[in-house]
Amino acid sequence: MSDLLERLRGRGWRLTAQRRVVAEVLDGEHVHYTADEVHALAAARLPEISRATVYNTLGELVSLGEVTEVSTDGRAKRYDPNAHHAHQHLICGRCGTIRDVHPSGNPLADLPAEERFGFAVSEVEVTYRGLCPDCAAA
Amino acid sequence: MSDLLERLRGRGWRLTAQRRVVAEVLDGEHVHYTADEVHALAAARLPEISRATVYNTLGELVSLGEVTEVSTDGRAKRYDPNAHHAHQHLICGRCGTIRDVHPSGNPLADLPAEERFGFAVSEVEVTYRGLCPDCAAA
DNA sequence: TTCTTGATTTAGACATCGTCCAAAGTGAAA
Protein backbone atom coordinates (compact mmCIF):
# COMPACT_ATOMS: atom_id res chain seq x y z
CA MET A 1 0.00 0.00 0.00
CA SER A 2 1.10 3.48 -0.64
CA ASP A 3 2.87 5.66 1.85
CA LEU A 4 0.08 8.10 1.37
CA LEU A 5 -2.55 5.87 2.94
CA GLU A 6 -0.19 5.11 5.82
CA ARG A 7 0.35 8.78 6.49
CA LEU A 8 -3.35 9.50 6.31
CA ARG A 9 -4.21 6.73 8.70
CA GLY A 10 -1.59 8.09 11.06
CA ARG A 11 -3.42 11.37 11.03
CA GLY A 12 -6.65 9.78 12.15
CA TRP A 13 -8.22 9.39 8.75
CA ARG A 14 -10.97 6.87 8.69
CA LEU A 15 -10.04 4.58 5.84
CA THR A 16 -13.04 4.04 3.62
CA ALA A 17 -13.20 2.32 0.26
CA GLN A 18 -13.92 5.67 -1.38
CA ARG A 19 -10.92 7.41 0.10
CA ARG A 20 -8.70 4.51 -0.74
CA VAL A 21 -9.77 4.60 -4.38
CA VAL A 22 -9.25 8.36 -4.66
CA ALA A 23 -5.80 8.03 -3.15
CA GLU A 24 -4.98 5.23 -5.58
CA VAL A 25 -6.04 7.32 -8.54
CA LEU A 26 -3.75 10.10 -7.39
CA ASP A 27 -0.84 7.74 -6.91
CA GLY A 28 1.81 8.67 -9.44
CA GLU A 29 4.63 10.95 -10.30
CA HIS A 30 3.27 13.47 -12.75
CA VAL A 31 -0.44 13.30 -12.35
CA HIS A 32 -2.59 16.41 -12.72
CA TYR A 33 -6.20 15.35 -12.93
CA THR A 34 -9.29 17.49 -12.60
CA ALA A 35 -11.85 16.57 -9.96
CA ASP A 36 -14.08 15.09 -12.62
CA GLU A 37 -11.26 13.04 -14.05
CA VAL A 38 -10.51 11.73 -10.59
CA HIS A 39 -14.17 10.92 -10.22
CA ALA A 40 -14.29 9.05 -13.52
CA LEU A 41 -11.17 7.04 -12.73
CA ALA A 42 -12.37 6.31 -9.22
CA ALA A 43 -15.78 5.27 -10.49
CA ALA A 44 -14.11 2.73 -12.77
CA ARG A 45 -13.09 0.86 -9.65
CA LEU A 46 -15.92 1.78 -7.33
CA PRO A 47 -18.91 2.59 -9.51
CA GLU A 48 -21.13 4.07 -6.84
CA ILE A 49 -18.70 6.70 -5.59
CA SER A 50 -20.29 10.13 -5.66
CA ARG A 51 -18.96 13.39 -6.95
CA ALA A 52 -19.43 15.00 -3.56
CA THR A 53 -17.16 12.45 -1.95
CA VAL A 54 -14.45 13.01 -4.52
CA TYR A 55 -14.62 16.75 -3.92
CA ASN A 56 -14.61 16.22 -0.16
CA THR A 57 -11.66 13.88 -0.31
CA LEU A 58 -9.63 16.09 -2.61
CA GLY A 59 -10.34 19.04 -0.33
CA GLU A 60 -9.14 17.08 2.67
CA LEU A 61 -5.99 15.96 0.91
CA VAL A 62 -5.27 19.59 0.08
CA SER A 63 -5.86 20.68 3.68
CA LEU A 64 -3.54 17.95 4.88
CA GLY A 65 -0.88 19.15 2.50
CA GLU A 66 -0.73 15.83 0.66
CA VAL A 67 -1.97 17.26 -2.60
CA THR A 68 -1.67 20.69 -4.23
CA GLU A 69 -4.38 22.48 -6.15
CA VAL A 70 -3.36 23.96 -9.47
CA SER A 71 -5.71 26.56 -10.93
CA THR A 72 -5.44 26.81 -14.67
CA ASP A 73 -7.19 29.98 -15.73
CA GLY A 74 -10.88 29.47 -15.61
CA ARG A 75 -10.74 25.79 -16.37
CA ALA A 76 -11.31 23.22 -13.67
CA LYS A 77 -8.69 23.00 -10.94
CA ARG A 78 -6.21 20.18 -11.18
CA TYR A 79 -4.81 18.16 -8.31
CA ASP A 80 -1.12 17.46 -7.99
CA PRO A 81 -0.09 14.69 -5.60
CA ASN A 82 3.57 15.62 -5.90
CA ALA A 83 3.25 18.00 -2.94
CA HIS A 84 6.32 16.85 -1.06
CA HIS A 85 8.77 17.93 -3.74
CA ALA A 86 8.92 21.67 -4.32
CA HIS A 87 8.21 22.37 -7.93
CA GLN A 88 6.48 24.80 -10.22
CA HIS A 89 4.30 24.33 -13.29
CA LEU A 90 4.58 24.71 -17.02
CA ILE A 91 1.15 24.90 -18.63
CA CYS A 92 0.14 24.66 -22.27
CA GLY A 93 -2.15 27.57 -23.01
CA ARG A 94 -3.92 25.62 -25.71
CA CYS A 95 -4.68 22.19 -24.29
CA GLY A 96 -4.10 22.77 -20.58
CA THR A 97 -1.46 20.06 -20.17
CA ILE A 98 0.70 20.57 -17.09
CA ARG A 99 4.33 19.57 -16.52
CA ASP A 100 6.21 19.81 -13.27
CA VAL A 101 9.34 21.92 -13.56
CA HIS A 102 12.17 22.90 -11.25
CA PRO A 103 13.44 26.39 -11.96
CA SER A 104 16.52 27.69 -10.24
CA GLY A 105 16.39 30.92 -8.29
CA ASN A 106 14.41 31.96 -5.25
CA PRO A 107 11.53 34.26 -6.11
CA LEU A 108 10.66 34.81 -2.45
CA ALA A 109 13.97 36.55 -2.02
CA ASP A 110 13.21 38.66 -5.08
CA LEU A 111 10.40 40.54 -3.37
CA PRO A 112 11.88 43.38 -1.33
CA ALA A 113 10.27 44.44 1.93
CA GLU A 114 8.94 47.68 0.51
CA GLU A 115 7.04 45.67 -2.08
CA ARG A 116 5.29 43.54 0.50
CA PHE A 117 2.81 46.15 1.75
CA GLY A 118 2.74 44.67 5.22
CA PHE A 119 1.62 41.27 3.96
CA ALA A 120 2.91 38.15 5.67
CA VAL A 121 4.11 36.51 2.48
CA SER A 122 4.25 32.77 2.84
CA GLU A 123 4.55 31.28 -0.60
CA VAL A 124 5.33 31.95 -4.22
CA GLU A 125 3.89 30.19 -7.16
CA VAL A 126 5.66 30.43 -10.49
CA THR A 127 3.71 29.43 -13.56
CA TYR A 128 5.34 29.19 -16.94
CA ARG A 129 3.01 29.36 -19.92
CA GLY A 130 3.51 28.45 -23.52
CA LEU A 131 2.64 25.82 -26.09
CA CYS A 132 3.41 22.15 -25.72
CA PRO A 133 5.15 20.43 -28.65
CA ASP A 134 1.90 18.88 -29.91
CA CYS A 135 -0.03 22.14 -29.88
CA ALA A 136 2.87 24.08 -31.37
CA ALA A 137 2.98 21.59 -34.27
CA ALA A 138 -0.76 21.67 -34.90
CA MET B 1 -10.71 61.15 -22.24
CA SER B 2 -8.42 58.37 -21.34
CA ASP B 3 -5.56 57.16 -23.48
CA LEU B 4 -7.22 53.78 -23.39
CA LEU B 5 -10.24 54.90 -25.39
CA GLU B 6 -7.95 56.64 -27.86
CA ARG B 7 -5.94 53.49 -28.38
CA LEU B 8 -9.04 51.41 -28.79
CA ARG B 9 -10.55 53.73 -31.31
CA GLY B 10 -7.29 53.60 -33.21
CA ARG B 11 -7.69 49.87 -33.44
CA GLY B 12 -11.08 50.15 -35.06
CA TRP B 13 -13.15 49.73 -31.96
CA ARG B 14 -16.66 50.97 -32.35
CA LEU B 15 -17.13 53.32 -29.43
CA THR B 16 -20.40 52.55 -27.69
CA ALA B 17 -21.69 53.93 -24.43
CA GLN B 18 -21.30 50.49 -22.86
CA ARG B 19 -17.67 50.10 -23.83
CA ARG B 20 -16.93 53.60 -22.71
CA VAL B 21 -18.39 52.93 -19.28
CA VAL B 22 -16.49 49.67 -18.86
CA ALA B 23 -13.26 51.38 -19.84
CA GLU B 24 -13.95 54.16 -17.35
CA VAL B 25 -14.55 51.70 -14.55
CA LEU B 26 -11.21 50.09 -15.30
CA ASP B 27 -9.42 53.39 -15.39
CA GLY B 28 -7.02 53.47 -12.47
CA GLU B 29 -3.70 52.43 -11.14
CA HIS B 30 -4.32 49.51 -8.87
CA VAL B 31 -7.71 48.23 -9.84
CA HIS B 32 -8.49 44.52 -9.72
CA TYR B 33 -12.21 44.07 -10.10
CA THR B 34 -14.12 40.90 -10.86
CA ALA B 35 -16.42 40.86 -13.88
CA ASP B 36 -19.43 41.26 -11.62
CA GLU B 37 -17.87 44.18 -9.80
CA VAL B 38 -17.19 45.82 -13.14
CA HIS B 39 -20.78 45.16 -14.09
CA ALA B 40 -22.10 46.68 -10.87
CA LEU B 41 -19.93 49.78 -11.21
CA ALA B 42 -20.78 50.15 -14.86
CA ALA B 43 -24.49 49.73 -14.15
CA ALA B 44 -24.28 52.60 -11.69
CA ARG B 45 -23.61 54.86 -14.64
CA LEU B 46 -25.51 53.04 -17.34
CA PRO B 47 -28.23 51.02 -15.64
CA GLU B 48 -29.28 48.95 -18.61
CA ILE B 49 -25.86 47.51 -19.42
CA SER B 50 -25.98 43.73 -19.52
CA ARG B 51 -23.69 41.19 -17.99
CA ALA B 52 -22.98 39.67 -21.39
CA THR B 53 -21.67 42.98 -22.66
CA VAL B 54 -19.38 43.39 -19.71
CA TYR B 55 -17.99 39.90 -20.26
CA ASN B 56 -17.62 40.55 -23.99
CA THR B 57 -15.87 43.84 -23.44
CA LEU B 58 -13.52 42.48 -20.82
CA GLY B 59 -12.67 39.60 -23.13
CA GLU B 60 -11.89 42.00 -25.94
CA LEU B 61 -9.74 44.17 -23.73
CA VAL B 62 -7.78 41.09 -22.72
CA SER B 63 -7.36 40.02 -26.37
CA LEU B 64 -6.16 43.47 -27.25
CA GLY B 65 -3.61 43.29 -24.46
CA GLU B 66 -5.04 46.32 -22.68
CA VAL B 67 -6.09 44.38 -19.62
CA THR B 68 -4.73 41.28 -17.90
CA GLU B 69 -6.77 38.50 -16.38
CA VAL B 70 -5.75 37.40 -12.91
CA SER B 71 -7.10 34.05 -11.75
CA THR B 72 -7.30 33.77 -8.01
CA ASP B 73 -7.84 30.13 -7.13
CA GLY B 74 -11.38 29.19 -7.81
CA ARG B 75 -12.77 32.61 -7.14
CA ALA B 76 -13.87 34.83 -9.98
CA LYS B 77 -11.17 36.15 -12.28
CA ARG B 78 -10.06 39.71 -11.72
CA TYR B 79 -9.16 42.22 -14.39
CA ASP B 80 -6.04 44.32 -14.15
CA PRO B 81 -5.84 47.36 -16.43
CA ASN B 82 -2.19 47.92 -15.57
CA ALA B 83 -1.13 45.72 -18.48
CA HIS B 84 1.49 48.04 -19.92
CA HIS B 85 3.74 47.89 -16.88
CA ALA B 86 5.25 44.47 -16.21
CA HIS B 87 4.35 43.42 -12.71
CA GLN B 88 3.38 40.43 -10.65
CA HIS B 89 0.76 39.92 -7.96
CA LEU B 90 0.59 39.55 -4.23
CA ILE B 91 -2.70 37.99 -3.14
CA CYS B 92 -4.26 37.69 0.30
CA GLY B 93 -5.33 34.10 0.73
CA ARG B 94 -8.08 35.12 3.09
CA CYS B 95 -9.89 38.03 1.49
CA GLY B 96 -8.60 37.85 -2.07
CA THR B 97 -7.18 41.38 -2.14
CA ILE B 98 -4.56 41.84 -4.84
CA ARG B 99 -1.56 44.19 -4.88
CA ASP B 100 0.71 44.81 -7.82
CA VAL B 101 4.35 44.07 -7.00
CA HIS B 102 7.63 44.34 -8.83
CA PRO B 103 10.06 41.60 -7.85
CA SER B 104 13.61 41.65 -9.06
CA GLY B 105 15.02 38.69 -10.94
CA ASN B 106 14.06 37.05 -14.20
CA PRO B 107 12.22 33.79 -13.70
CA LEU B 108 12.19 33.03 -17.43
CA ALA B 109 15.95 32.73 -17.31
CA ASP B 110 15.61 30.41 -14.33
CA LEU B 111 14.05 27.64 -16.37
CA PRO B 112 16.80 25.64 -18.06
CA ALA B 113 16.22 24.16 -21.50
CA GLU B 114 16.06 20.60 -20.18
CA GLU B 115 13.17 21.64 -17.96
CA ARG B 116 11.14 22.98 -20.85
CA PHE B 117 10.09 19.65 -22.36
CA GLY B 118 9.97 21.08 -25.85
CA PHE B 119 7.45 23.74 -24.89
CA ALA B 120 7.66 27.17 -26.50
CA VAL B 121 7.63 29.06 -23.20
CA SER B 122 6.35 32.57 -23.68
CA GLU B 123 5.53 33.98 -20.28
CA VAL B 124 5.95 33.56 -16.57
CA GLU B 125 3.54 34.53 -13.92
CA VAL B 126 4.75 34.90 -10.36
CA THR B 127 2.14 34.97 -7.64
CA TYR B 128 3.03 35.71 -4.06
CA ARG B 129 0.52 34.56 -1.46
CA GLY B 130 0.09 35.47 2.14
CA LEU B 131 -2.13 37.45 4.49
CA CYS B 132 -2.79 41.14 4.12
CA PRO B 133 -2.33 43.31 7.24
CA ASP B 134 -6.07 43.43 7.93
CA CYS B 135 -6.56 39.69 7.71
CA ALA B 136 -3.37 38.99 9.68
CA ALA B 137 -4.68 41.23 12.47
CA ALA B 138 -8.14 39.68 12.53
C1' DT C 1 -28.83 65.17 -42.62
C1' DT C 2 -30.47 60.65 -43.54
C1' DC C 3 -29.60 56.03 -44.95
C1' DT C 4 -27.41 51.70 -44.69
C1' DT C 5 -25.10 48.03 -42.83
C1' DG C 6 -22.37 45.27 -40.22
C1' DA C 7 -20.90 45.49 -35.55
C1' DT C 8 -22.82 45.53 -30.93
C1' DT C 9 -26.09 44.81 -27.20
C1' DT C 10 -29.55 42.40 -24.78
C1' DA C 11 -32.14 38.95 -21.91
C1' DG C 12 -32.22 34.85 -20.63
C1' DA C 13 -31.29 30.03 -21.42
C1' DC C 14 -27.60 27.07 -20.90
C1' DA C 15 -23.00 24.98 -19.42
C1' DT C 16 -19.48 24.02 -16.14
C1' DC C 17 -17.53 23.69 -11.79
C1' DG C 18 -18.14 23.40 -7.22
C1' DT C 19 -20.82 23.46 -2.54
C1' DC C 20 -24.31 22.17 0.63
C1' DC C 21 -27.68 19.39 3.05
C1' DA C 22 -30.45 15.85 5.30
C1' DA C 23 -30.79 11.09 5.32
C1' DA C 24 -28.60 6.67 5.16
C1' DG C 25 -24.48 3.97 5.73
C1' DT C 26 -20.19 2.38 8.00
C1' DG C 27 -15.26 1.98 10.23
C1' DA C 28 -13.42 0.93 14.23
C1' DA C 29 -13.20 1.52 19.37
C1' DA C 30 -14.96 -0.71 23.35
Added chain:
DNA sequence: TTTCACTTTGGACGATGTCTAAATCAAGAA
Protein backbone atom coordinates in the same frame (compact mmCIF):
# COMPACT_ATOMS: atom_id res chain seq x y z
C1' DT D 1 -21.53 -7.14 18.64
C1' DT D 2 -22.89 -2.73 19.53
C1' DT D 3 -22.54 1.91 19.08
C1' DC D 4 -21.90 6.39 17.30
C1' DA D 5 -19.34 9.88 15.31
C1' DC D 6 -17.57 10.22 10.97
C1' DT D 7 -18.61 9.44 5.93
C1' DT D 8 -21.13 8.99 1.92
C1' DT D 9 -24.84 9.96 -1.14
C1' DG D 10 -27.68 12.28 -4.64
C1' DG D 11 -29.68 15.93 -5.85
C1' DA D 12 -30.68 20.72 -5.19
C1' DC D 13 -28.40 24.87 -5.23
C1' DG D 14 -25.00 28.66 -6.24
C1' DA D 15 -21.34 31.09 -8.63
C1' DT D 16 -19.14 32.09 -12.75
C1' DG D 17 -19.08 32.28 -17.42
C1' DT D 18 -20.83 31.29 -22.48
C1' DC D 19 -24.01 31.39 -26.17
C1' DT D 20 -27.87 32.75 -29.25
C1' DA D 21 -31.30 35.10 -31.91
C1' DA D 22 -33.47 39.27 -32.20
C1' DA D 23 -33.24 44.21 -31.52
C1' DT D 24 -30.34 48.23 -31.58
C1' DC D 25 -26.91 51.43 -32.94
C1' DA D 26 -22.26 53.80 -34.51
C1' DA D 27 -20.30 55.67 -38.08
C1' DG D 28 -19.17 55.89 -42.97
C1' DA D 29 -21.62 56.81 -47.48
C1' DA D 30 -24.73 59.44 -50.09
